[in-house]
Amino acid sequence: MSEAETPPLLSVEGLSVAFRSREGETAAVDSIGFTIRRGETVALVGESGSGKSVTALAILRLLDGAARQSGKILFQGRDLMSLPERQMRDVRGADITMVFQEPMTSLNPLHTIERQIGEVLGLHRGLSGKAARKRILELLELVGLRDAERRMGAYPHELSGGQRQRVMIAMALACEPDLLVADEPTTALDVTVQAQILALLADLQKRLGMALLFITHDLGIVERIADRVCVMLKGKIVEAGETRSVFANPQHDYTRRLIASEPKGRANPVPADAPPLVEAGPLKVWFPLKSGAFRRVTGYVKAVDGVSLKVRSGETVGVVGESGSGKTTLGLALLRLTASEGPIVFLGKPIDGLTVAQMRPLRRDMQVVFQDPYGSLSPRMSVADIVAEGLIVQGAARSRAEHRAVVSKALTDVGLDPAAMDRYPHEFSGGQRQRIAIARAMVLNPRFVVLDEPTSALDRSVQAQIVTLLRDLQSARGLAYLFISHDLKVVRALANYVVVMQNGRVVEEGPAETIFSDPQTPYTRALFKAAFALDSDVAAELEPA
Structure with missing residues (x-):
C-alpha cells in the first residue's frame, strides 16, 4: 500500500467549536479539516485567537463545559468524539499526549518534578521505584535539563520558565506516544535549546514513527520542521499545503502578511546626558x-x-x-x-x-510584565478589574467610571478591544493574555x-x-x-x-x-x-x- 493509500493516523473532519456565554455563542473554530500521517509533522499557524490551541484541545476533548463541538476526530480509525470518557483517559497520555503552552499552570506546584513524571509512568506503564526513577532521569537528560539528577527533587517554582517547559516535554514523551500535540512547545526556550528540542523531536519521530501536530507562531521553526502547514484565521483554515510550497508561493493575502511580518527598526536613541x-x-x-x-x-x-x-x-x-x-x-x-x-x-x-x-x-x-501571563492573571477577576487593580491600590483613579476609562485606553494601546474588558482571562488566547499583562503594567505610567x-x-x-x-x-x-x-x-x-x-x-x-x-x-x-x-x-x- 502506497503512502497516499495508507489511512491517516489522525483525520479531523468538519470540526467546529463554539463557546456559550450569557451573550450567546462565539465561534472559535469553524468547520476545519486536516489529516496527519504517521511520522509526519503538520503545523498549525496563525495569529493568537485564530483557533489553533482550541483545535488542539478539541482533539483531546479537553475543552470545558462551556464549549460545544461538532464534527469528527478519527484517530487510528476510531472517532474520539464518540468515545466514553473512561476510554478517552486511556488515549490521553499514552497514545496522544500534549505539551501545553504555559507550563507553570500545567505542573502541580505541590509535587516534585520526579513525582509528576513518575505519575504518568505509573498510570500508563506500571513503572515505579528504581525503574521509574531511571526512566525519569533518561527523559530529563533527553530534553537537555542541566544537572537532571539534582533537579528531579525540585518543585516547579524552583525552575526557570524554559526548564519547566522541558519538564513538560519530558512528561509528554514518557510513554512514547503515536501523536504528540505540541502547543508552542519552544516558546519559553532559548534559541540553543530550541534547536536541541526540535532535533530531539525529529529523532523521536524517526525512531518511533511518532506524528507531530505543531502549533506555533514562529514561522522560522515551521519552515525548518513541518512537512505540511495549515494557516488559520478567525477559526478557519485559509490555506494549507506542503510547507515548502506555501512559503515559496503563498496564495492567501493573510499568509503573505504572516510570512512578511517581523519586528523591524532599531531602539530609540538615548541622550548622552540621560541620568x-x-x-x-x-x-x-x-x-x-x-x-x-x-x-x-x-x-x-x-x-x-x-x-x-x-x-x-x-x-x-x-x-x-x-x-x-x-x-x-x-x-x-x-x-x-x-x-x-x-x-x-x-x-x-x-x-x-x-x-x-x-x-x-x-x-x-516600578512595574513588571511576567513571562507566564496566565499564571500572573487572576482567573477570578475580569480584565477590567485586573488592569485597574494597580490604580485602586495606588489611589490613582477615584471613581469606577474613571477606572474604566483609563482601562479602556490601556487596552486600546496594546491592541485589544475595550469592549472585552468584562471577560475573564480564560476567554482569551495566550497572546491576548500577554497583552493584558502589558496593559496592567503600563496603566500606572x-x-x-x-x-x-x-x-x-x-x-x-x-x-x-x-x-x-x-x-x-x-x-x-x-x-x-x-x-x-x-x-x-x-x-x-x-x-x-x-x-x-x-x-x-x-x-x-x-x-x-x-x-x-x-x-x-x-x-x-x-x-x-x-x-x-x-x-x-x-x-x-x-x-x-
Whole structure:
C-alpha cells in the first residue's frame, strides 16, 4: 500500500467549536479539516485567537463545559468524539499526549518534578521505584535539563520558565506516544535549546514513527520542521499545503502578511546626558539546595553571581542568555521581588534595605510584565478589574467610571478591544493574555519596567506591533526598560545596550549594535548563530574570519 493509500493516523473532519456565554455563542473554530500521517509533522499557524490551541484541545476533548463541538476526530480509525470518557483517559497520555503552552499552570506546584513524571509512568506503564526513577532521569537528560539528577527533587517554582517547559516535554514523551500535540512547545526556550528540542523531536519521530501536530507562531521553526502547514484565521483554515510550497508561493493575502511580518527598526536613541534610573551591583542571589530527611543545605544554585547593571532614563537594556542563566532572577532582584545581596539604587536612593511597606510607594514607578501571563492573571477577576487593580491600590483613579476609562485606553494601546474588558482571562488566547499583562503594567505610567519575555507568547505580526508600542511609549514617557528575552530578533529591534548572561554571570556586554555585529565570546556567537540560523546575511557575519 502506497503512502497516499495508507489511512491517516489522525483525520479531523468538519470540526467546529463554539463557546456559550450569557451573550450567546462565539465561534472559535469553524468547520476545519486536516489529516496527519504517521511520522509526519503538520503545523498549525496563525495569529493568537485564530483557533489553533482550541483545535488542539478539541482533539483531546479537553475543552470545558462551556464549549460545544461538532464534527469528527478519527484517530487510528476510531472517532474520539464518540468515545466514553473512561476510554478517552486511556488515549490521553499514552497514545496522544500534549505539551501545553504555559507550563507553570500545567505542573502541580505541590509535587516534585520526579513525582509528576513518575505519575504518568505509573498510570500508563506500571513503572515505579528504581525503574521509574531511571526512566525519569533518561527523559530529563533527553530534553537537555542541566544537572537532571539534582533537579528531579525540585518543585516547579524552583525552575526557570524554559526548564519547566522541558519538564513538560519530558512528561509528554514518557510513554512514547503515536501523536504528540505540541502547543508552542519552544516558546519559553532559548534559541540553543530550541534547536536541541526540535532535533530531539525529529529523532523521536524517526525512531518511533511518532506524528507531530505543531502549533506555533514562529514561522522560522515551521519552515525548518513541518512537512505540511495549515494557516488559520478567525477559526478557519485559509490555506494549507506542503510547507515548502506555501512559503515559496503563498496564495492567501493573510499568509503573505504572516510570512512578511517581523519586528523591524532599531531602539530609540538615548541622550548622552540621560541620568541613571537604576544602578545595581555587584548583586548576588543564591538559592539553597536541600536534601535528606532533615532538608539540610547541600549546595547552592548561583542564579545571580556578582552582576552589576545600570539602566538610564529612556534606555532599553536587553538581557539575553539560555534559560536558567539568571535573567529573570536579576530582574526580580532589581524590583526587590526576590531576596538579594548587594546595593540597588533607584531614582538616586538606595532601596536594597527597604521593608515591604517602605517599597510600596515606589511600586507605581516600578512595574513588571511576567513571562507566564496566565499564571500572573487572576482567573477570578475580569480584565477590567485586573488592569485597574494597580490604580485602586495606588489611589490613582477615584471613581469606577474613571477606572474604566483609563482601562479602556490601556487596552486600546496594546491592541485589544475595550469592549472585552468584562471577560475573564480564560476567554482569551495566550497572546491576548500577554497583552493584558502589558496593559496592567503600563496603566500606572511607571518610570522603570522589567519586561520578562513580553513577546514570547505572541505571533510575529503582533510581536512587531508590541515592539512598536513599547518604543512609542518609551519615547513619549521617557520609560526605562529591562528587556529579558531569548528572542534575539526582538532584542535587536528594541535594545540600546545588551547584557549576555551565562550561569548567573555576565559574560559579555556593550552597545547593542556592537554586540550584534561583533560578538566576542564563543557563547554569544553560538547564541546568535542559533537565533539567526535562517538569516543568511547575519549568519555570514557571525562566521569566524
